Amino acid sequence: MNSLVDYDCDSEDSLDPEETLPEKSGCSTKTEETIRAIPLPVTRLISDLHHHKSKSEEYKTPSGSKWLESACPVVQTSVGSKRPQDIPGGLRPYVSKRQRMFTQSESAALEHTENSPDLQATNSRLLSEVSERVQPFLGRKMVRGELPKSVQHQLHAHQGPVNTVQWCPVPHLSHLLLSASMDKTFKVWDGAGSGRCLQTYSTHHGAVRDACWLPCGRRLLSGSFDNTASVTDLETGQAVARVDNQFKVTCLAFQPSDPALFLCGGFSSEVKAWDFRTCKMVRVYKAGIQQTLDILFLGEGKEFVSSSDVVSRDSADRTLIAWDFLTSAKISNQIFHERYTCPSLAMHPQEDSFVAQTNGNYIALFSTQKPYRMNKTKRYEGHKVEGYAVQCECSTDGTILATGSSTGSVHFYEFQSTRSLLTLRAHQQACMCVSYHPVIPAMLATCDWGGEIKIWI
Numbered sequence: 001m002n003s004l005v006d007y008d009c010d011s012e013d014s015l016d017p018e019e020t021l022p023e024k025s026g027c028s029t030k031t032e033e034t035i036r037a038i039p040l041p042v043t044r045l046i047s048d049l050h051h052h053k054s055k056s057e058e059y060k061t062p063s064g065s066k067w068l069e070s071a072c073p074v075v076q077t078s079v080g081s082k083r084p085q086d087i088p089g090g091l092r093p094y095v096s097k098r099q100r101m102f103t104q105s106e107s108a109a110l111e112h113t114e115n116s117p118d119l120q121a122t123n124s125r126l127l128s129e130v131s132e133r134v135q136p137f138l139g140r141k142m143v144r145g146e147l148p149k150s151v152q153h154q155l156h157a158h159q160g161p162v163n164t165v166q167w168c169p170v171p172h173l174s175h176l177l178l179s180a181s182m183d184k185t186f187k188v189w190d191g192a193g194s195g196r197c198l199q200t201y202s203t204h205h206g207a208v209r210d211a212c213w214l215p216c217g218r219r220l221l222s223g224s225f226d227n228t229a230s231v232t233d234l235e236t237g238q239a240v241a242r243v244d245n246q247f248k249v250t251c252l253a254f255q256p257s258d259p260a261l262f263l264c265g266g267f268s269s270e271v272k273a274w275d276f277r278t279c280k281m282v283r284v285y286k287a288g289i290q291q292t293l294d295i296l297f298l299g300e301g302k303e304f305v306s307s308s309d310v311v312s313r314d315s316a317d318r319t320l321i322a323w324d325f326l327t328s329a330k331i332s333n334q335i336f337h338e339r340y341t342c343p344s345l346a347m348h349p350q351e352d353s354f355v356a357q358t359n360g361n362y363i364a365l366f367s368t369q370k371p372y373r374m375n376k377t378k379r380y381e382g383h384k385v386e387g388y389a390v391q392c393e394c395s396t397d398g399t400i401l402a403t404g405s406s407t408g409s410v411h412f413y414e415f416q417s418t419r420s421l422l423t424l425r426a427h428q429q430a431c432m433c434v435s436y437h438p439v440i441p442a443m444l445a446t447c448d449w450g451g452e453i454k455i456w457i
Contacts, residue, residue, distance in 0.1 A: 131175035145395030148456035153195030170217030223249030265292030404431030
């Protein structure tokens with residue numbers, strides 16, 4: 001019994017005998033009748049084989065015949081091709097031996113340069129000596145606030161978001177720039193000079209949320225999500241002291257009159273004061289909150305202000321709290337009555353006032369004198385916060401207030417009039433921090449949530 005089914009020739013799926021085989025195909029009538037009974041996909045395949053038989057040599061490829069190659073294409077990657085080609089998963093493009101040797105030699109040369117004794121000696125010298133870039137500006141009484149014009153350095157060494165950048169406060173070491181990142185490290189750069197990373201510190205096992213210079217310029221204070229805060233030596237990179245807060249540390253502040261004492265705040269209802277000489281906790285400041293966002297010492301350090309994530313229904317009676325440092329008593333919790341949290345605080349360098357970044361997309365101005373009233377006539381608007389811990393800072397002479405923005409831009413305001421002076425399109429991601437250089441006019445550093453740092457001049 002014939003197992004093949006003879007399809008009706010009038011059907012749309014049937015095969016037209018005139019299209020199936022050419023006149024010179026060499027097939028017999030019996031063969032044609034047999035092929036007519038085969039379903040369409042198979043008959044077309046046989047027809048194609050007969051039709052291209054005379055050109056088989058022309059269509060031979062390493063993968064087989066032409067129809068097989070079209071069904072299973074072979075990926076060919078030509079080095080230096082102008083049009084990018086999609087590479088299927090699991091396949092890697094061909095790289096010539098010459099290119100491999102060049103890439104390996106280039107990587108080896110870079111590694112050798114970074115680990116060379118000469119470069120290490122230069123880095124060590126920059127960590128302890130005056131930079132040629134800073135030398136001409138030393139000895140000035142007041143640095144006039146200016147607006148930056150262009151990018152001097154663009155740094156990409158961090159593998160995670162950069163939370164803060166800060167210049168060294170000691171004038172002859174002010175070429176050094178500190179950065180803290182979520183990649184569990186903090187770094188020191190030759191920010192004012194070559195832009196090279198001089199030292200990487202890996203003293204934490206979690207994201208480094210905050211870091212700052214001690215007034216001596218020889219040690220660094222850092223806080224991490226591994227619940228610890230540490231004091232690290234600038235040159236050796238060794239931890240001088242480490243304390244365990246039992247909560248994730250998000251903000252730090254050292255006491256101005258006694259820098260051996262510092263405060264730690266974070267994912268806790270408490271702010272803790274430590275003495276790094278003994279690694280002992282000296283005081284605890286308790287408030288009915290869930291998280292401390294920032295800490296700022298006022299004046300000589302007898303009082304400080306803490307910012308929390310609490311906003312009450314009628315008034316923000318715990319958003320900003322003023323504390324007595326020695327007695328740990330609350331001085332005032334009726335400072336800010338608008339229903340926005342304040343992710344960062346900053347002191348004015350010349351006046352008795354401080355500013356608070358708010359999630360209402362504006363910066364509020366407050367007096368440092370009791371009862372710490374807010375200035376309702378001045379407000380710095382135009383930037384965005386949108387939940388990021390965006391930091392702001394005044395220029396050395398206090399005439400300019402600069403802030404980052406969740407849009408990636410940097411905004412500059414005239415401090416007295418609150419007028420917008422300039423908006424820099426600085427970063428692609430949220431700009432987290434702005435830091436004015438203490439002695440070089442118009443120089444400032446910015447960082448963003450993508451891990452990029454820029455030096456402006």
